[in-house]
Amino acid sequence: MPWVLFLGAGCTPWEFSLDECDETCGAGPFFLLDSLEFVQEQPSGLEGFDLDGRSEDCGVDDGTSPSGAGGVDNQFGSVWDVLPDAVATVIPVAIETSLQSGAMMVVLELVGHEDLTGEGPAGFVLREGSGDLLVGADARPLAGQTIDLAPGDNLLGSAETADVEAGALHADGLTTLLKLEYIDTQVEFRVVRGRATLTPDGEGGVNLIMGGVVPLDAVMELVYGLGGDGDANIRAALEALVPLLVDARTTPDGACDGISGAFRGHAVPTYLFGS
Numbered sequence: 024m025p026w027v028l029f030l031g032a033g034c035t036p037w038e039f040s041l042d043e044c045d046e047t048c049g050a051g052p053f054f055l056l057d058s059l060e061f062v063q064e065q066p067s068g069l070e071g072f073d074l075d076g077r078s079e080d081c082g083v084d085d086g087t088s089p090s091g092a093g094g095v096d097n098q099f100g101s102v103w104d105v106l107p108d109a110v111a112t113v114i115p116v117a118i119e120t121s122l123q124s125g126a127m128m129v130v131l132e133l134v135g136h137e138d139l140t141g142e143g144p145a146g147f148v149l150r151e152g153s154g155d156l157l158v159g160a161d162a163r164p165l166a167g168q169t170i171d172l173a174p175g176d177n178l179l180g181s182a183e184t185a186d187v188e189a190g191a192l193h194a195d196g197l198t199t200l201l202k203l204e205y206i207d208t209q210v211e212f213r214v215v216r217g218r219a220t221l222t223p224d225g226e227g228g229v230n231l232i233m234g235g236v237v238p239l240d241a242v243m244e245l246v247y248g249l250g251g252d253g254d255a256n257i258r259a260a261l262e263a264l265v266p267l268l269v270d271a272r273t274t275p276d277g278a279c280d281g282i283s284g285a286f287r288g289h290a291v292p293t294y295l296f297g298s
Contacts, residue, residue: 041148041181046172047295048134048148054229054290055152056129057164059118062232062285063103065089071097071285072218072234074271081279083270097234098270099284107260110246117205117249123162126204128152129179130172131221131229131290136187139223145187147194147219149179151202152293166228166291182219192221197235203249210248212241215273215281224289231288236271236281 041048062070069086073094078085086095103111121127133139134146153173157165180199185192197217203210217235224230237245246261271281 041178044148046297047132047150048146049132051295052133052138053293053295054131054133055164055166055168055170055293056127056131056231056288056290057122057228059122059127059231059286059288060115061099061103062097062287063100064097069095069097069100070232070287071095071100071283072232074216074218074234074236074283075275080272081270085270096236096271096283097285098268098282099237102268105264106246110249110261113205113249114245117203117210120205121203122164123156123158124204125152125154125156126209127202128156128170128173129201129290130170130293130295131231133192133221136192139187139190139192139221139229141187143187145185145192147182147185147192147197147221149181149199151177151179153177164291166226167293169294169296171296180214182217190223192219194219194221197233199233199235203245205249208248210245212237212245214284216271216275228289228291231290232285233288234283234285236273236283238273238281239266239269242282 068089070088074096078094085093086097086101087093088095128151130150130152132148132150134148136145151173152170154171157168159165182194183196185194195218197219198215200211200213214235214237217233219233221229221231242265268282269279271283272279273281
């Protein structure tokens, strides 16, 4: 099923308050992100979400999905090939190594459901994990391990509404923070006005599709911090190129100040100490 569409017709999303949560919002289930990558355009089309209900915004036409549906907001995916190699190569490596080292330990929390087989409103929360990370022979985090949540404010993000339907969770109004580490450089960037879909992988984990808008200033910090700052020529090229890629708004009625993107990932079941 294409994931250009999100909350199904007839859904009654549930809005829950994070103020009512303690260390977590429930007893789980919890999943630990073990892979994440930007979704790039393929000859068959551009995958992603329709984030704004438009086919064009900020003077940029949206993409078309492999199924032929228009309105796909994934500017990162459509322009990946024009990014300098120092950026386009480093960002995927930074994401992978951050997940493997535990620098980017993201816990997905499903609220209101024991699994994805039911139906009805749900909550979707992302938290920062902490502690020693167990990885397998492929260097990816192992399923079934018990971890801590980061001390203090460990909330990375949450969805305004979410619903479990037909074996999948669909989340809307998602805002989240992603933290990367590459060599000695730490970079974080926020995704706003996001949408996400979780589907079972058949082995206890979940497949994640997430889309959203990254603010332009965060994009600049990301590409500078991960390979674009050390070379004056690369920096000049990025300062000229990146603003031209703006295709989205971080607020519905605001200025054109963001770049849309989509991520594909996977998460394994995990447990939390004390939960």
